Amino acid sequence: MSLSETKERILDSAEYLFARKGFHNTSLRAITGRAGVNLAAVNYHFGSKEALLEAVFERRLVPLNKVRRENLEIVRETARQEGRVPGVEESLRAFIEPTLAFPKSGPGAEDFIILVGRAMSDPDDTVRDVFIRYIAPLFYLLFDILREALPELSTDILFWRLQFAIGAMGHAICMAGKSYALPEGVTPVSDVESLTAMLLDFVATGMERP
């Protein structure tokens, strides 16, 4: 077993279980059992269960945030070069599209995105604090760009509309793939693209309301 293989298997297993059962409802024994490694490996490689959670977030969130940041910077710069204000939908798209498309970025990523969908409003301080630490800078960046896009909107209203949009996105992530509570005649969405399109329509329209 190569040097980092144990670490990665623990990360994969933790990601899978945290997403499905929550942080506190997942035991280290369940994680190591699923990963096929020894119980003590978690504390040896990560130090503690909390540090493992942080590592789970870090592994996926760093590359995802990199894409989101680059997208946002491009939107801002392109608008600046063209002497116009950033568009609302393109700004939101720069943030939302990579998020919803993330599950396709590799095996296991679909587990992680469920974690992200919930983390924002997780009752657990540990989960929420770690997540907010990673997401806050991007949130501020998106907020700034939207302020340029909608200069006539009051800061407070813009802030809350962005919260609504993030809430809609998080809930959409959690619901995607779930089949419960579907009313008759509703077919569960399979492709991410159409869900992204629907979500962007919805939040951009709400955001641009005069």
Next chain:
Amino acid sequence: MSLSETKERILDSAEYLFARKGFHNTSLRAITGRAGVNLAAVNYHFGSKEALLEAVFERRLVPLNKVRRENLEIVRETARQEGRVPGVEESLRAFIEPTLAFPKSGPGAEDFIILVGRAMSDPDDTVRDVFIRYIAPLFYLLFDILREALPELSTDILFWRLQFAIGAMGHAICMAGKSYALPEGVTPVSDVESLTAMLLDFVATGMERP
């Protein structure tokens, strides 16, 4: 101590702690300690920790759902009597307004609404299943009324737009009262009315998009 006083104190304490720390991260000892009752009282009065969670939901959700259902029925009937289709915003308002106003309905209700905000996408099966059992009928009713309000919209799109709206509402509930992650210049909203107005603007606009 009157017959039901112990039960109520347990319910209050559990509500408070479940909302702040989550179901699995709250121990019976923490609940009974806070309530000032004996540890065994939970199992004596409710049977189990899970049954206590159900009781916490039941106590508040039954009256809240009653209001929401009545509101929705009124919207539907009024429109029918006036020979028109229900309005999108009034339909959403019938559901959302009592939800966001619920914290004012009595002491402790502000704890409960946090629980509601998170329950929909709770990672824990126990929490989510109990909640969905209570909320599903109302969801279907709102869905039906919105279908009347927006007959030209495809069922799938309507379904997802309603999910977006519910996600926005849930997240707004979780964020209201929180002071972290506030960008500079944003003042935390104190009154529920303006938050409700902003949310209704946002979701109704997104819902009505052609």
Next chain:
DNA sequence: TTTTTTTTCAAACATATGTTTTAATTGAAC
């Protein structure tokens, strides 16, 4: 009051938890 039921209480139970320890094993550097 006496009896009976309901409720409270302290203690114990059985199990699950995150973490640590100590020894065995591995794998590369010398």
Next chain:
DNA sequence: GTTCAATTAAAACATATGTTTGAAAAAAAA
């Protein structure tokens, strides 16, 4: 091949957990 650090393994640790028990106390019924 030997040495040495890195990793794995099994066991133990200390504590926390939901639940049950059986007796005491309180309340209600007789």
